[in-house]
Amino acid sequence: MxxxxxxxxxxxxxENNVLFERVIDDYLEWLRHPTMDRAQLRAILNDIERANVPILGYGSKALLGSLHAMFEHINSRPVNDRERREIDELAARLREHKxxxxxxxxxxxxxxxxxxxxxxxxxxxxxxxxxxxxxxxxxxxxxxxxxxxxxxxxxxxxxxxxxxxxxxxxxxxxxxxxxxxxxxxxxxxxxxxxxxxxxxxxxxxxxxxxxxxxxxxxxxxxxxxxx
Known part of the structure; x- marks a missing residue:
């Protein structure tokens, strides 16, 4: 029938999320937090993404918003222009639609x-x-x-x-x-x-x-x- x-x-x-995971790996390497390890940082990002889904939705723009928010959360200050550009460059591959x-x-x-x-x-x-x-x-x-x-x-x-x-x-x-x-x-x-x-x-x-x-x-x- x-x-x-x-x-x-x-x-x-x-394949889709593997591309996002590579961006996140690069971001955590770029972040180089002095006291928290990658597992702790990833847990924070998961919580931020979960909270942002109703606001930002899904996709590369949503991930970028969460990466910026995470930086501000753990550093207790806004992202400056240079840092914003560097974060955006990390996610550039996601906008290629490959x-x-x-x-x-x-x-x-x-x-x-x-x-x-x-x-x-x-x-x-x-x-x-x-x-x-x-x-x-x-x-x-x-x-x-x-x-x-x-x-x-x-x-x-x-x-x-x-x-x-x-x-x-x-x-x-x-x-x-x-x-x-x-x-x-x-x-x-x-x-x-x-x-x-x-x-x-x-x-x-x-x-x-x-x-x-x-x-x-x-x-x-x-x-x-x-x-």
């Missing part, structure tokens, strides 16, 4: 598209996400593309209404328990969890191992064996 397969983008179709596809993505989407309806659901800055999608050359596989500020239960319910989806034959496919799997399950969709070792720490959450509505796969290419 033809089904609707909704795909996450970042860290499902292409895309490193997960192995087998193009071929897998082509095969699945011949049997099912494919949608894309991604969160973040619209220009940034659209830039990555354009660079990926994957847009033609999807019947519709949805770039949203947040992927929560109301977002999934809105998509169900907008596309008149039958949740009983709709699957959400992604790497994030928090944004892809749990909210999709709450609206009645099934889900496919494909973990990515670089998934952002704020996207982690616990999945119920007894939930038969979640299919766990190791690789993206395994989708063709199930759909």
């Amino acid at each position: 033809k089904q609707v397969l909704i795909f996450d983008a970042d860290d499902t179709l292409w 895309v490193d596809l997960v192995p087998g993505v193009s071929e897998t989407l082509a095969e699945l598209g011949g049997r099912h309806e494919l949608l894309l659901l991604t969160k973040g800055n619209p220009d940034e996400q659209q830039g990555k999608l354009d660079a990926s050359n994957l847009a033609h596989h999807f019947a519709s593309v949805h770039i949203v500020p947040e992927k929560d239960v109301p977002t999934y319910r809105s998509l169900v209404g907008e596309r008149s989806l039958d949740v009983g034959r709709t699957w959400m496919i992604g790497n994030s328990p928090k944004s892809d799997i749990l909210p999709a399950r709450q609206v009645g969709m099934s889900a496919v969890f494909i973990p990515n070792q670089h998934t952002w720490v704020l996207e982690h959450d616990e999945l119920d191992p007894a939930d038969t509505g979640v299919l766990h796969l190791e690789r993206f290419t395994q989708l063709v064996d199930h759909f």
Whole structure:
């Protein structure tokens, strides 16, 4: 039976957070705090990013805002112009919209598209996400593309209404328990969890191992064996 397969983008179709992690590593090296180690500094950054998500959203601009805020927090003073430029330069690569596809993505989407309806659901800055999608050359596989500020239960319910989806034959496919799997399950969709070792720490959450509505796969290419 033809089904609707909704795909996450970042860290499902292409590598994304690994680029952010490299910027953060460079930033912590640049910071060279005299008393706190990298683990302590990273814990502070995680807290700042968590607090900033409702204000700044996601993406490179949000990360930059959090890096500036962290500098001011631990140094108890504003960032000066030179320091701001240096921090911005550390994150310059994130604005290039270069895309490193997960192995087998193009071929897998082509095969699945011949049997099912494919949608894309991604969160973040619209220009940034659209830039990555354009660079990926994957847009033609999807019947519709949805770039949203947040992927929560109301977002999934809105998509169900907008596309008149039958949740009983709709699957959400992604790497994030928090944004892809749990909210999709709450609206009645099934889900496919494909973990990515670089998934952002704020996207982690616990999945119920007894939930038969979640299919766990190791690789993206395994989708063709199930759909």
